[in-house]
Structure formats: C-alpha cells, structure tokens
Amino acid sequence: MAPICCNVCVFTDNSCRLWDCETGKQLALLQTSSAVRTCGFDFSGNIIMFSTDKQMGYQCYLNFFDLRDPQQIEDNQPYLSVPCSESKITSAVWGPLGEFVIAGHENGEINQFSAKSGEILKKAKEHTKQINDMQSSVDLTMVISASKDNTAKLFDSTSLEHIKTFKTERPVNSAAISPIMDHVVMGGGQEAMEVTTTSTRIGKFEARFFHAAYEEEFGRVKGHFGPINCVAFHPDGKSYSSGGEDGYVRIHYFDPQYFDFELEA
C-alpha cells in the first residue's frame, strides 16, 4: 500500500500518532516518556521512525516501528530503540531505500542510523551549531540541513559527503530543495526568544533563494513579519510555501521569469 497516511507528532501529551489522510481517523496512538521531535515514514510506508527529546530525566531515543506487525503498535514496543546519549536529535529524514535514517543533532552533527541494527553507519560534522531542520530532495538522493550557525548545507544521502554550503547572517530554521530547478530555499530569523519590538519591521522576514551549484543567493521573498520556521517546495516545483512565527502560512506561485532565470556562466 502506498503511504497516503501522514503522521502527526503531538508535543503536549508526549505521543506519536498515526492518521488516515483520507478519512482523518486516528489509527494508532503511541505514548512516549518525553516529547516527540521528528517522525517519518520510510519509502515503503511500512516502517515509521520518530525521535523523543531529552527531557525530565529521559534520554533521547530514535524509535522504529514496523506497521506490518500490529503487536508492536498494540504493546507500544518499537522493534528498535536507539539511545542518543551525547546530543539529542533535532530533525531526521529517511534514506532513499529505507535502510537508514539521517538525523541532525543539537550539536550540529549528522548521523546515519541503520534502521535494522541502530548502529551509526556514517557521520558528518560540518555544522557548528544546532541543526534546526533536515529535508530530502524529491528523489531522496540529497538532504539539506538548516542550522543555527547561519548556514544550510547540502549532503549526499548515502555517503553523507558534504557537497554545498549556503551562507547567511541569520540562523536558518528551515531549508528545502527544488524538485525541478537547481535551487534551494531557506527561511530563518532570530530565535523566537530574541525577537523584541525592535524587529517589528513589517514584512521584513524573507525567504531566500540560493543557486544550488554556485552557492550564490539570487532572490528574496518578503512578507512574513516574524521568523520563518518552515519552508517547503510543492512536489511539482511550481510553488513553495512558508510558515512563520507570525502564525501565517504563505503560498507563493513562481512567475515565469523564475524558471527562465540564469546566473551568468
């Protein structure tokens, strides 16, 4: 069955829930001892992973459930639970074939966890501060990490080779890879805590577009009046949306010029 259900992680009551997208019915509720940070289906849609936060004496764990085994869900017993003692996982995505999970950590590290054994297959230590978001390219061959160290970095999913870096002067909260162009979009701003009245410049928080090969910024879209927390391209690449601290989700459709634009080379 193709995965057409989406997960929702709920913070307040420490749980991970499984929903049916068509009907909106909750299919499963998995209680956890601490808040759930990130979750996702593997390519086959049979395995779900989610990470729990380091909170109230509980460690950070990366849990794996096989949905084909209803017993695991009923007993709330993951078939694999990997502890992360050093630095908690802040965001994670699956690899291209469901063999491993690529996780970003609070200390800027990126690790590949095997979905079968839980061991760390590959490591990358490129970022110097917390990773805020990880997203894959549409074909899952690349991942982009958005970090508090004011950069976003592009990695190869399988080898974790560091390919590109995109530099800004503000912490990057989220980054996404265009499905059809050599572009990435990034959104960010100050930490929610640090936003004071001095920064209420209406509409001055911008989503920034970089050329993936040249690492050069070529465009910005204003509109949010708070830091941007999440960005995503539509799967057809003809639009993107951004969600911000200001409580708005903005959906932008690209002008024809966007697709014709080229940096001189």
Next chain:
Amino acid sequence: MQDTVDMADDPEYEEEEPSFSDPEDFLDDIDDEELLGDILREKPQEADGIDSVVVVDNVPQVGPERLEKLKNVIHKIFSKFGKITNEFYPEADGMTKGYIFLEYAAPTQALEAVKNADGYKLDKQHTFRVNVFTDFDKYMNISDEWETPEKQPFKDFGNMRHWIEDPDCRDQYSVIYESGERTAIFSNDAKEPITVEERARWTETYVRWSPKGTYLATFHQRGIALWGGEKFKQIQRFSHQGVSLIDFSPCERYVVTFSPLMDTKEDPQAIIIWDILTGQKKRGFHCESSAHWPIFKWSHDGKFFARMTQDTLSIYETPSMGLLDKKSLKISGIKDFSWSPGDNIIAFWVPEDKDIPARVTLMQLPSRQEIRVRNLFNVVDCKLHWQRNGDYLCVKVDRTPKGTQGVVTNFEIFRMREKQVPVDVVEMKESIIAFAWEPNGSKFAVLHGESPRISASFYHVKNNGKIELIKMFDKQQANSIFWSPQGQFMVLAGLRSMNGALAFVDTSDCTMMNIAEHYMASDVEWDPTGRYVVTSVSWWSHKVDNAYWLWTFQGRLLQKNNKDRFCQLLWRPRPATLLSAEQIKMIKKDLKKYSKIFEQKDRLSQSKASKELVDKRRAMMEEYRHYREMAVQTYQEQRSLRLELRGGVDTDELDSNVDDWEEETIEFFINEEIIPLGDL
C-alpha cells in the same frame, strides 16, 4: 557565691588549685625580640634621622641680629610639610653660611619639603634649592669611570609608510570581529575587501590607529603594543598594567596611557607619557577620574599638552615634560578648555561668578597673552567646537534669558583669521541635537528640534561678516552628522534607536544625493580621502546582523560585508599630503586627463572580475553536474528496489500513475447578481 577572701582558707579549694610556679631549674628560652619586638624596633639608632634631613641652599646670609627673624620665616615655610624636629644654621665669621639643615619627624615629610619648596622664591635674590641630605652622598659617589652605553642593534621595521604607496591608492581599515577574538586589516577595494593581515587575539579589547596612521595600537593586560610597517611587526611596547585608555600626540612622538590600577602617592602611575621611538617612560601623573578622556589635550604641533583640574589649568611643554613657566595657571571656576587645531591657542570658559559674567577666553601660548575675551550672560552651559583648521571657533551657549524659564541656545562664532577675532552670533530657536563644522571649509551643519520633528540646517560663515542659513531640511530621521574629511559632502545618520536612517548630502548646493538605510547601524566612518563611507552594526550594540556596508560618498551601496560578531571598523588615517597648494590646483585642472586613464583601468579590472566569477561558476556547475549525473545513475539503478518497496507501483514521477487519477469537476456558488432589465 562564696566570698573570694575565704577561698584561700577553704581546705577544699587548696587541694584543687594547681601550682603556677615554674620548676626550680627552668630557664626561659624566649628572646627579647619575641617579647618586646615592637618596643625594640623603636629603639633609636645612630643612622636614624639621616633620611629625614633636608639641606636648603640659597638661604640669606644674615648676622645675629636678624637670625631670629630668619629662623621664624624658615620655620613658617617649612613646617607646612611636617614636624621640624631639628634645625642647624652653620655660621662663619658671625654670619650664617647661606645653607641650613632641617630635620623632620619622618622621611616622607622630608620628601614633601623637597617636592614643594625646591624652587621657592623667597625674594628677588634668593630662590631656595632643597635636597634630601642623602642625595649629596649619592651624587658625590658617582664613579669617575664612564662606560659607553651598549650599542643597541638597529631594528629595521622596513618602510613604515608602505601602505600609502599602494599603486591603486587603496586605504586600509582595521576590523575587529568574532566579539574581539579576531582582528584583521583590509585594503579597501570597491569590489571586495582585500585581506592584508589577520590575527587571532591580536588585541584583548580594541585597537587604535595613531593620528598619521603609522602605528596600530593593541591593548593587553600588561600594557599596549604598537605595530607597523608592511608586515605589521611589533615596533614597540609599553608596560602599564591594566591599561584601559590611550591617546597619541598629534605628531606621533608620544603616547599617553591610562590605567586605573597602579597608583601610589609617591610614584604617580595612573597616566604615563611615553616616547614612542625610544620606548622610554617620560613622566607619570595622578588621575582622579578618567571620565573625560583624554585628560591631557595636545596642541596641534605636539609642543604642549595641558590638563584641567579644579580651578587650575596646567600646561606642560615637550620634550622636557615640565610645567610651562614652572607653574600652572589659576583660573577660578574653569569648566572646559580646548586647543585650536591650527595654532597654539587655548580656548576656555568660566561660568558666572557673583557679579562677573561668564566668559570665553582665547589665550595664546606660550606667551599666555589673552587675545580675545567674550562675556556671556545668564549662561547655563557652553561647548567648544573648533573648525578642523582652526579658522573658526564655535561656542554653543545654552542660556536662560532673564525673566524666562526655558533654555535657548546661541552659537557664538569666533572668526580666528580676522583681526581682533570678531564674534558673530546665531540664535537657535530649538534645542540642539548635533553640531559639526565642515572640516576644511566655512560651513557648519546643525541638527535641531525634537523627535519626530528634527530638522537639519546648513549655515555658511561668509567673509562679509554675515552668517547665512543656506538650507533647512525638516522631518529628518537623524541624530548625528558626519562630514567627509575633505569637506562638501556629508552623511546625516539616525543611529541606533533611529534604526539606521541615512541621508547623503552635497552641501555645495544642499541637495540630498541619496536616502538609504542600514538597519540598526551604530557607526558611520568616512575614509580619510572622502571617497567612501562605511556604516556598520556593531556586536557591541546589537547582537544580530553584525556587518559593515561600504558606500560611495554619493550614497551608492557597493558592498555588504557580514562578519561573525563584527565589533569595530576603523580607517587607517593618512599623513598630511606632500603636495603643495599649487600642485593640487594643477591636478584639479587636469582632472579630465587623469579620469580617462582611471576609467579605463576600472573597466579592465571589472571585466577581469566578471571573467573570474564566470570561470568560477563554470567550474562549480561542472562539478555539480557531474555529481548529479552519478547520483541519478545510482537512482536509476535502484528503480527495481523502489518498485519492490511500493508493491509494484511506480511513484518515480508525479505523473507516473495517471491511470490512478480521478478527475472530478466541482461547482460551487460564488455570487449572485440581480440585474433588472427594465420594463420590457
């Protein structure tokens, strides 16, 4: 309670009482030092008292009839410094010899006497010379042998003016970033900064350039260091523990350091003046408070430096570092002073004192002649503003006119180059936010009013005795004025709380060339040639968006340089031009010829830059393409695995499963409009 008298008789008591007597053969082993140490120390010794003796020379030689009077006079003068315990007036042939010995109760008092009475003029013929007695011994025992001082090897620092010889006339600037961890020197190029030097922990707090740009001073716990030359080698260092502030003499011969830490009564160490070339400490001074640094203000040629203390103006001369004419000036109530930047003239003001009005005085040094005095009435406060060449002095006077409560401001403009220094007055109706002279011209700019109604006014001090208001811009977002060091152009900036509003003005016709913004800018710095302006957001005042932006003097933005936790940018000053006024005139005449050559050069370098950029991009794209090709290849190879994972359903493309798609047309109600067609 029992009566104590009875205790001894009480049989019970006698039994319990231990014996306190020493055993018979006990010999105590305590020495006198332990028992009576403090008393023994005060035992008078032969050598005692020598340190407290002073010798006074040039004492009048008198006979017995006037001896009593002389002793009284001496006593009166010298008992000010302490208790005189002994005196000896040697005589010969019935007259005193002309020198006497005085003994004080303590050596510190003797030192006070030497410090204060040496040089005391008793009368026309007698000026006391006072010395400690022990000094005589010291000087008499100086060895007759003279050793040639060791020859110091010549330290060649290379060409100290190397940066000025840059063929493209690039100016340098220092940048402190990473919250002080790194300091770098860049060469300013319109395209992008060129790194000259970059060092970690070069300074512990901040840096300062010397006035002519020769040295870069860095701060350390132990003192300061001076760097220079092509490679920024260490030229000199000055040891002053806990140094926090420094100042250079305009001629770059001396540097003044201040530290709040080390200061003792005998050895003033709060402020030290050093000779830069030799590294020697020239003189130390006490300092009560460093609130108004620099405490010592230098004359423009470095010949004098002066400081103000309560009711006193002390002027010192170089290189002796001694007080001019050996004494300070008593100016009762002196509030502020400053040197003319063009001549050895000091301007100072004193407030009202009973019947005497407040006044501003201009004093010529070293003659101390008062060349101009201006009385001012109902004065609340004054501020002195010199034009950079010393051509004009503006005294901003805040007054409360009689019968009113409010404060009004006048500008008293002193025309220094005209005979007898005439003064013109400009009355201002609103409160003043900022004032600045055009550096080498006769215009000045004023920001006045109160937020949000702030205006910028430009005045011209004309030769015919009039001061003309050229132009006023109202509703300005500005709190600071920055003139180009070459004059004519300026930037009005609303720094910090005004969010970095910038206005670039050409004062030759008072037009706004450009209005821009550098959000949260905290500083504006012109380069020494007046071609470029840097606006910056310092980490010291704002924790995000730390960067410095480079603009042309017309307000065209050239660069945005983000630097992690950028703190401070300072342009390297240039020494005065070596060209004569004639030569400058000639160059201005032939400017067109030179412009053509420069423009060609610029075009060449630009196309070279774009070519470099284009080549770089090409290489990056090739590399990226190659990587993507490999990745896509692997992706294709894994297709069968993907199909397997999804139970045979192809999801590789968005439209891989068009058959699966259902098309549904939905209609929904938007609007209803009723249009009457009239009576048909």
